[in-house]
Amino acid sequence: MKLSQYNYNFSPELLAKYPADNRDESRLMVVERKTGKIEHRIFKEIIDYFNEKDVFIFNNTKVFPARLYGNKEKTGAEIEIFLLRELNRDLRLWDVLVDPARKIRIGNKLYFGDDDLLVAEVIDNTTSRGRTLRFLFDGTYEEFRAALYKLGETPLPKWIRDKVEPIDEERYQTIFATEEGAVAAPTAGLHFSKHLMKRLEIKGIESAMITLHVGLGNFRTVDVEDLTKHKMDSEQMHIPEEAAAKVNRAKEGGHRVCAIGTTVQRAIESSVSTNGMLKPCDGWTNKFIFCPYDFSVADSMVSNFHLPCSTQLMLVAAFGGYETVMHAYKMRAGLQPRTHRIQKQTIAREKTSRGESFLSDTSGFIGN
Numbered sequence: 001m002k003l004s005q006y007n008y009n010f011s012p013e014l015l016a017k018y019p020a021d022n023r024d025e026s027r028l029m030v031v032e033r034k035t036g037k038i039e040h041r042i043f044k045e046i047i048d049y050f051n052e053k054d055v056f057i058f059n060n061t062k063v064f065p066a067r068l069y070g071n072k073e074k075t076g077a078e079i080e081i082f083l084l085r086e087l088n089r090d091l092r093l094w095d096v097l098v099d100p101a102r103k104i105r106i107g108n109k110l111y112f113g114d115d116d117l118l119v120a121e122v123i124d125n126t127t128s129r130g131r132t133l134r135f136l137f138d139g140t141y142e143e144f145r146a147a148l149y150k151l152g153e154t155p156l157p158k159w160i161r162d163k164v165e166p167i168d169e170e171r172y173q174t175i176f177a178t179e180e181g182a183v184a185a186p187t188a189g190l191h192f193s194k195h196l197m198k199r200l201e202i203k204g205i206e207s208a209m210i211t212l213h214v215g216l217g218n219f220r221t222v223d224v225e226d227l228t229k230h231k232m233d234s235e236q237m238h239i240p241e242e243a244a245a246k247v248n249r250a251k252e253g254g255h256r257v258c259a260i261g262t263t264v265q266r267a268i269e270s271s272v273s274t275n276g277m278l279k280p281c282d283g284w285t286n287k288f289i290f291c292p293y294d295f296s297v298a299d300s301m302v303s304n305f306h307l308p309c310s311t312q313l314m315l316v317a318a319f320g321g322y323e324t325v326m327h328a329y330k331m332r333a334g335l336q337p338r339t340h341r342i343q344k345q346t347i348a349r350e351k352t353s354r355g356e357s358f359l360s361d362t363s364g365f366i367g368n
Helices: 043-049 141-151 166-171 187-191 194-203 241-252 262-269 311-320 322-333
Strands: 027-032 038-042 055-059 061-063 067-072 078-088 093-099 109-112 118-125 130-135 179-182 206-212 235-239 257-260 281-285 300-302 344-352 355-359
Touching: 027 043, 027 322, 038 043, 043 194, 055 241, 055 262, 067 118, 067 141, 078 109, 078 130, 118 141, 194 206, 206 241, 206 262, 235 262, 241 257, 257 262, 262 281, 262 311, 300 311, 311 322
Parallel strands: 027 344, 055 206, 055 257, 061 179, 257 300, 300 355
Antiparallel strands: 027 038, 067 078, 067 109, 078 093, 093 130, 109 118, 118 130, 206 235, 235 281, 344 355
């Protein structure tokens, strides 16, 4: 398929600027993949579609305050740094994005904080906006990280809001986030409240926690019409033995497996055995999923609505079927948005020999 096939009539007005008061009360779209039938529900009602011994796979990555504002030496020009990945703990080396990039060259020093609490030197160019920085800090590693946290800002995407607010530190983080390393939240998981998680547990629906640290690939645009020529950036992932065992037990028992978000789908599809079972893994993935693609692990998925021509939308369309998903997106574009940021979920349902299964992508909830 071609890049232009994933375009749709998008307006920034479709984006909610703030989350719903309660995480699990965003709207939910339910789509039957085989028939195209669409239902409108509330997200907490997702529990009605699953039964005992079904498994939800969550991404427990934790967002760190990755956005820094500083000044360039001599000129004092204002710059923005987006921390992507720590390359070397001892040498304080980081991969970053810089803005404006044209002003930042190898050898430049950058200063952060009113009292220049942090100083960094540019030591390499990685991409047009990418740089490698060495932070010049004499304290311990713990003191260095504390300084980053003091100066850093929650990396809320600027297409949601230009300015970060106090609410974002808590709400742009899933309630089960434990493994620090992401520069963006796995947003499908943001809709799960403590109350909903407890209801899932009481009903006997299991939770399997895996990790994929969302990185640069989440922001990189697709610049080629021929999707086979697009290359994803690698992101670190970890699938524990316990999580793999839960998922495989459910599959062997004929129960449903639901991937909560596109990051989960990419991780689990990167570690599949020849017989379609999930394998433990500790490594990296640059897997790019688009139509046509046969999914091996999950038979349902939760996800939000994604921007036009994004790799996330391509993955969701591969899971739910291109025509079905694009029709749901066009229907979503015609709905009146609320004032909340995460406002619409979509579920796609499909009648199967085991009942109904679900599909969904980040920025809504979709099921098969």
